[in-house]
Amino acid sequence: MKIISGQAVAELELFYPPPLDWQRMLRFFGGRSTAGVESVVDGVYHRTLRWQGSEGLLSVRQDPARHCLIATLHGEVSRQADAVSGKLASLFDLATEPALIQQCFASDPWLGQLIAQAPGLRVPGAWSGFELVVRTIVGQQVSVKAATTIVGRLVQRAGTPAQGPLLADAPWLFPTPEALAGANLDRIGMPGKRVAALQGFAQAVADGVVDIDAATPDLPTLRRQLLALPGIGPWTVEYTAMRAWRDADAWPGTDLVLMQAIARRQPELLKHAQQLKHSEAWRPWRAYAAMHLWNEIADAAGAARGG
Template identity: 65%
Template structure:
């Protein structure tokens, strides 16, 4: 890990253990990018960032010759690159040992083709647990595309415009918990109960009741707190655990795409209870099985389905 300074930006190199499927990771991010806040363009991931009162533009690309990601932060936020590093490691799942995942899943023969097809697949993370849970609440019972559209509207209603430096595709900062809790979301495109659940969650984070973005999250407590909130169910919590809290064994069992994918491969497992029982054999790597199944559908359909 090396750090180099320039007049308007700092760069950081983050190592990973190959194989690392950068193309599929960017495909996942691209299909779910928060409009105006993050984007994928020409094999580079971009997003606006804010650390305390310092703002900036983050860009991440893979080095074509070495097993490193090159992170660049422009603007005043570059002075806090060390504080961003844990988030970056989670965002790109850089601590994973691909061989450990493979060895842990080879006991199930029908996973072999998935692992062979995408040996460097990772679980894409999240820059912000708050941002991800907001998106996940919005995404309940709607398509990935619809959720992306609605989150983009939330950003324009409650977010703040980015100042220089910025990228043409990322002119906004994501709303703060307080701003999202207070903004009028009438006619945003969500049912009233979902709006209430979203703003209830945002208020709890704003009040410090839910410590959603700790670098060392208390996953058990977060699971309990979110499940206790009306309008937030197991699918939302498990999806957040997969991506924001880096729980390698998180399993969004009620995800329709996952259920269909499993039933298609094993027709005897059409019932959720039977799928849950079989999935026990995938512990402690169930989050990676979910990603491989979603990835298979995306490969076949050419769409950002699942997650």
């Protein structure tokens, strides 16, 4: 992996309560990486980023012996390393205590078994809630791979070429809400209604109607505002809550993969309402239950499934 060098560099040590399943987290991110913005190579997560007017390159690797992640910031953004550290802790879900989740699911024969198989599984976060919702809208009714391809096209249509340190295969910054709302998305590979939903969401964020990346999310308000936008349903809202707003109890229960997984395990739970009632037993960690169910399928398939 070639890094075009820059002068300003900062390194952060981000400690976490073990275990942390770094390989499965990288599999999740890698399967959904935004072409031109993110990449996962040789056990390292990379992305270009913008933070409070500064740009730069982020690279993150694990130091398993010391139970920490090593994050390296290149470029102007390195001067704000201390401020960025909290964002990175959220991105990689470093504050979660695995023992609490294990305790919650210990009496559940299914979830208990899944946690024993992957005790360090976390809920991958999102650098940007806006970016995450864009991807979820694009991903409606298409495969993870197809969504990744289309988001890559969006970046080239509306993104900004990164300045300073960058990866040879990640030279873009993700589009701003204003840029995406005004971009020409003809022949982007999505139906017209989905394009309208995407640009309607971008305009709502640009206008301040939805504070998607609020520093302190008001979850009931954000859920209501996001759900009120055309083309956005409960799955997108709950998926955003679990990853961008760090709601550990978010439940994307209308996800087809989740519904099928639950029905295969417990055939009497075929309908969403039945599964929703059953999920009450997994509170207050339902987002982690969802991750473990997705992960079981991904392990079996050897691919990134779910979310």
